[in-house]
Amino acid sequence: xxxxxxxxxGGGSWGTAIAQILGDNGHTVRFWMRDAEVCRAIxxxxxxxxxxxQAILAPQIIATTELASIxxxxxVIFLVVPSHGLRAVARELGDHLDGxxxxxxxxxxxxxxTYKLMSQILREETCCRKIGVLSGPNxxxxxxxxxxxxxxxxxxxxxxxxxxxxxxxxxxxxxxGNDDVVGTEIGGSAKNVMAIAAGMAQGLGFGMNTMALLLxxxxxxxxxxxxxxxxxxxxxxxxxGIGDLMATCFxxxxxxxxxxxxxxxxxxxxxxxxxxxxxxxxxRTTRTLHELARTIPIYMPITAGVYRILFEKEAPKDVxxxxxxxxxxxxxxxxxxxxx
Amino acid sequence: xxxDLVAVTEEKIFRLNVEREQIAHEVLERELASKTRTxxxxxxxxxxxxxxxxxxxxxSASPKxxxxxxxxxxxxxxxxAAKEAELKRLIAHYVNDVVGNFNPRVYRFATRAVPIGxxxxxxxxxxxxxxxxxxxxxxxxxVEGELELLRSLINKGTLILVPTHLSNLDSIVVGWSLYxxxxxxxxxxxxxxxxxxxxxxxxMHNLGAYRVERNWRFTLYKDVLKTYSQxxxxxxxxxxxxxxxxRSRSGEIERKLKLGLLGTGLAAGIRNLQAGLSHPGIFVxxxxxxYQLVLEAETLIDDHLKREGQSRYIIEDDESSRFSRIWDYxxxxxxxxxxxxxxxxxxxDLWGNxxxxxxxxxxxxxxxxxxxxxxLVGDEIKASPQRDAEYVIELGEQIVQAFQQNTVVLVxxxxxxxxxxxxxxxxxxxxxxxxxxxPQEEPLSSETVWREVDLVRGQLLRKAEEAALTLxxxxxxxxxxxxxxxxxxxxSMYHQRPVLRRVASGLQIMDMxxxxxxxxxxxxxxxxRLGYQAGLPLARVRLQDD
Numbered sequence: 001x002x003x004x005x006x007x008x009x010g011g012g013s014w015g016t017a018i019a020q021i022l023g024d025n026g027h028t029v030r031f032w033m034r035d036a037e038v039c040r041a042i043x044x045x046x047x048x049x050x051x052x053x054q055a056i057l058a059p060q061i062i063a064t065t066e067l068a069s070i071x072x073x074x075x076v077i078f079l080v081v082p083s084h085g086l087r088a089v090a091r092e093l094g095d096h097l098d099g100x101x102x103x104x105x106x107x108x109x110x111x112x113x114t115y116k117l118m119s120q121i122l123r124e125e126t127c128c129r130k131i132g133v134l135s136g137p138n139x140x141x142x143x144x145x146x147x148x149x150x151x152x153x154x155x156x157x158x159x160x161x162x163x164x165x166x167x168x169x170x171x172x173x174x175x176x177g178n179d180d181v182v183g184t185e186i187g188g189s190a191k192n193v194m195a196i197a198a199g200m201a202q203g204l205g206f207g208m209n210t211m212a213l214l215l216x217x218x219x220x221x222x223x224x225x226x227x228x229x230x231x232x233x234x235x236x237x238x239x240x241g242i243g244d245l246m247a248t249c250f251x252x253x254x255x256x257x258x259x260x261x262x263x264x265x266x267x268x269x270x271x272x273x274x275x276x277x278x279x280x281x282x283x284r285t286t287r288t289l290h291e292l293a294r295t296i297p298i299y300m301p302i303t304a305g306v307y308r309i310l311f312e313k314e315a316p317k318d319v320x321x322x323x324x325x326x327x328x329x330x331x332x333x334x335x336x337x338x339x340x
Numbered sequence: 341x342x343x344d345l346v347a348v349t350e351e352k353i354f355r356l357n358v359e360r361e362q363i364a365h366e367v368l369e370r371e372l373a374s375k376t377r378t379x380x381x382x383x384x385x386x387x388x389x390x391x392x393x394x395x396x397x398x399x400s401a402s403p404k405x406x407x408x409x410x411x412x413x414x415x416x417x418x419x420x421a422a423k424e425a426e427l428k429r430l431i432a433h434y435v436n437d438v439v440g441n442f443n444p445r446v447y448r449f450a451t452r453a454v455p456i457g458x459x460x461x462x463x464x465x466x467x468x469x470x471x472x473x474x475x476x477x478x479x480x481x482x483v484e485g486e487l488e489l490l491r492s493l494i495n496k497g498t499l500i501l502v503p504t505h506l507s508n509l510d511s512i513v514v515g516w517s518l519y520x521x522x523x524x525x526x527x528x529x530x531x532x533x534x535x536x537x538x539x540x541x542x543x544m545h546n547l548g549a550y551r552v553e554r555n556w557r558f559t560l561y562k563d564v565l566k567t568y569s570q571x572x573x574x575x576x577x578x579x580x581x582x583x584x585x586x587r588s589r590s591g592e593i594e595r596k597l598k599l600g601l602l603g604t605g606l607a608a609g610i611r612n613l614q615a616g617l618s619h620p621g622i623f624v625x626x627x628x629x630x631y632q633l634v635l636e637a638e639t640l641i642d643d644h645l646k647r648e649g650q651s652r653y654i655i656e657d658d659e660s661s662r663f664s665r666i667w668d669y670x671x672x673x674x675x676x677x678x679x680x681x682x683x684x685x686x687x688x689d690l691w692g693n694x695x696x697x698x699x700x701x702x703x704x705x706x707x708x709x710x711x712x713x714x715x716l717v718g719d720e721i722k723a724s725p726q727r728d729a730e731y732v733i734e735l736g737e738q739i740v741q742a743f744q745q746n747t748v749v750l751v752x753x754x755x756x757x758x759x760x761x762x763x764x765x766x767x768x769x770x771x772x773x774x775x776x777x778x779p780q781e782e783p784l785s786s787e788t789v790w791r792e793v794d795l796v797r798g799q800l801l802r803k804a805e806e807a808a809l810t811l812x813x814x815x816x817x818x819x820x821x822x823x824x825x826x827x828x829x830x831x832s833m834y835h836q837r838p839v840l841r842r843v844a845s846g847l848q849i850m851d852m853x854x855x856x857x858x859x860x861x862x863x864x865x866x867x868x869r870l871g872y873q874a875g876l877p878l879a880r881v882r883l884q885d886d
Contacts, residue, residue, distance in 0.1 A: 125704070129731065
């Protein structure tokens with residue numbers, strides 16, 4: 001049956017880094033991507049020069065553009081596509097999946113309108129139950145360069161964590177496990193909003209005090225949302241919470257950070273986005289989270305601030321001023337909210 | 341694919357008293373084997389029984405207490421053979437206590453007697469010509485939902501019926517609804533306290549009910565119950581579980597289920613496959629029982645509000661143990677049209693997937709599923725405790741969702757909800773307990789009540805469009821005046837105090853606790869958030885001057 005072949009669905013930078021790790025670990029990998037050009041290049045040059053030129057892909061990684069070939073040949077499949085594309089990909093993939101498949105996604109985002117998490121989308125579009133999420137402080141370029149890194153896999157099924165760990169663990173890449181899928185997914189998605197804010201703060205010329213303020217309060221509001229959705233508070237102290245938040249917010253490599261930086265420098269959002277080759281999840285996530293926070297309702301001032309900058313054209317400086325101004329009220333609001 | 345499903349005949353349950361001994365023996369053997377794998381485990385099991393029985397009987401003068409204490413003291417000195425003998429004795433005792441019986445003659449008698457009894461109650465003016473006319477009862481108790489699917493699955497596997505649980509009448513009305521729709525009786529476990537009344541006990545005992553002693557909280561007994569249930573399912577006996585575990589005290593729809601018995605379905609399915617069947621052969625049918633008025637409402641909501649610890653949860657003396665109250669209830673409330681709606685939801689497999697008439701599972705996109713693949717460990721079908729526990733949790737989540745979708749909103753729920761949530765909005769600072777004790781001096785104006793009912797109904801209609809719940813004909817189509825009048829009528833029929841009464845200047849709330857109780861049926865749908873300002877949760881904000 002060839003079930004030892006591992007599937008990787010999505011040929012962006014992180015998908016390529018995951019394929020690279022799997023290949024380096026000696027696994028045969030079927031690596032799906034939509035872009036036929038990139039696919040051919042990978043099979044010929046062993047490199048994905050468009051998205052992650054640093055990675056050298058082992059010969060047993062076979063790139064393909066046929067999604068239907070993934071299900072029958074791979075029992076474990078990593079899904080690494082942009083969040084807005086996951087539903088369609090999962091639906092197509094789902095025609096060739098059964099109850100024995102293990103799906104591990106590394107998609108950061110929440111579905112607009114429905115506020116569904118990526119694992120819920122997989123659950124709806126396929127018959128699979130063994131679903132997990134991989135998330136952590138993993139900048140694809142650094143992983144490709146074999147910098148010591150770690151990640152977390154969350155699943156309700158111990159089997160999923162074990163499978164992911166056995167496949168990915170190697171010298172320089174540690175894999176932790178937990179069973180808080182909701183907390184891991186929310187931490188991974190919401191941190192992209194904070195990364196935009198971090199880029200802005202640095203772009204405005206602020207230093208580490210401001211960054212620390214932003215990260216700490218940012219984590220608080222992410223955790224607040226997580227708890228409301230049934231997550232475990234401890235998850236936010238882990239790799240997929242504070243870990244991912246730090247890596248993303250401190251890294252000028254991160255796409256979302258770059259958006260924030262350039263907004264602070266006075267560029268307009270459409271101009272920034274039109275020049276990017278890869279998806280910056282943070283923009284979409286800001287809108288979704290802001291709406292979700294208002295529906296629940298949950299107090300997420302930083303997210304609201306980023307929302308106003310992105311979609312209501314407020315100047316980053318003004319928003320920051322107003323955020324600092326409401327601090328005292330924030331404190332009062334929080335003590336009231338903790339009563340519940 | 342499902343050609344060789346478990347061969348089940350409608351009359352399976354009629355063989356229960358024939359197979360009784362075999363079943364008991366099988367449960368005994370399996371339990372014995374699982375508990376004697378290591379000497380250590382054996383001692384733990386015995387220790388657990390003795391310890392929890394001593395704790396339970398500590399305050400009593402029961403002669404059993406000394407026996408348990410003696411076992412507890414001697415356990416360390418007993419040799420392996422003596423421990424095994426003791427375990428065997430205990431298991432045999434518990435198995436015999438549990439195992440039910442089924443007497444076809446009693447069944448035939450009861451199925452005739454129940455409708456006759458009900459028609460008698462429904463038409464107090466004796467009319468012998470109408471006496472045997474089942475339609476009288478049929479008009480009162482509506483049965484709706486996926487009956488066709490249920491009928492086609494009944495011979496394709498073993499069914500587990502999982503109803504919501506509000507009243508001790510539940511098993512009787514469900515039993516009746518099965519009979520009236522040409523379906524065979526189901527086996528179910530019932531709390532031992534229900535067997536106290538000798539007459540009820542006689543019927544329950546001979547109609548497939550098995551006894552559950554809820555005071556025995558140790559693992560050994562719980563495992564005996566589970567194994568018994570599993571053996572019955574494997575042998576093709578359709579079973580009924582109340583997954584809520586006990587009657588809903590608050591009147592809310594169950595959201596947290598007891599998964600222990602539900603898990604026996606999966607265990608049986610795995611065994612069936614291992615025995616060579618091509619399909620697990622177990623189907624789960626959620627079902628809601630929707631009463632305009634609940635027989636034990638007063639006691640239940642009282643108990644909910646008191647929350648007096650564990651022991652209070654086994655109510656031994658409530659409305660359902662008093663015949664006069666049952667008589668009163670049945671005569672007054674069931675005499676009205678559509679006073680009770682039983683709704684069968686879509687059948688599910690052991691993973692919560694929908695099942696079609698042929699017994700084939702489908703995912704949410706409608707693709708057929710080979711469910712055996714869920715159970716593979718390597719290339720073999722095997723049980724796997726952690727995985728299976730998660731499967732059962734997911735099935736539980738699907739059942740809860742089915743409960744919500746199939747809950748039928750009746751006028752009493754709608755009107756109670758509208759009024760109670762209006763009061764909540766009017767006293768935003770009041771917690772639940774303050775609200776209940778609120779003196780109701782001023783009646784509510786009819787206009788206010790109509791407006792509120794209209795508001796809530798509008799939201800319910802939207803929810804029903806999304807298939808989040810089901811509305812009764814009256815709730816869907818009636819004018820607000822008709823709805824309020826109908827609810828007033830019900831509310832005045834049976835309860836000690838009418839929940840709500842019409843006075844000259846409007847509507848007077850007479851019983852806030854019951855109003856809360858009937859209101860609770862509609863909580864958890866997010867109706868609160870749609871049209872009303874979202875407030876902090878109840879019972880957490882104190883009045884300022886409190």
